[in-house]
Amino acid sequence: MTKRILVRVLPFVAVLMMVALLVPGCAKKVKPVTEEPKPTVQVEPTPAPPTPPPDTTGQALRQFQEQMAADLKLVQAIYFDYDKSDLRKDAQDALSNDAKLFQKYPQWKIKIEGNCDERGTNEYNLALGERRAMSAHKYLVSLGIDAARLSTVSYGEERPLDLGHDEAAWAKNRRDDFRVEY
Secondary structure, three states: OHHHHHHHHHHHHHHHHHHHHHHHHOOOOOOOOOOOOOOOOOOOOOOOOOOOOOOOOOHHHHHHHHHHHHHHOOOOOEEOOOOOOOOOHHHHHHHHHHHHHHHHOOOOEEEEEEEOOOOOOHHHHHHHHHHHHHHHHHHHHHOOOOHHHEEEEEEEOOOOOOOOOOHHHHHHHOEEEEEEEO
16 A cells, blocks of 8 residues: 555655756746736635655655545444435535545545435435435535546445444444545
């Protein structure tokens, strides 16, 4: 896993270093302003994604990888009411927190996995799992996550977290999980 991260991060760092060396040499001629500029709306700049600083020891890269792994553990599953695919308030809050992490690491690709409890037919649960995954997908896009980074899959009732046959077990199984690839 460390090699995969290293293989993906090092080219990015190399490109950043090349750009940093080239940009100062590309001076533009400044044209005099002939008319007064019109006021524009101030837009908050999007923070740059964290990148590991280049170093010769590899310590910064290890720290970056450790921070990314720690942040990855903070991604939360969301849960649904019985036979529902609409997002509850607690699910919206969890998705808002997840979206902050997803924005921090734009290299992450996120697979949203819709799951159901064992009640209902296989076909119905697959469709319900897909609706649940799409609810999370739409909400994340509304929070500014690029739809191209998101994919959905429904597992229906095939991947229960709790094998029990009561409401407590079923509540744990009605969920969306988030798998991150980078």
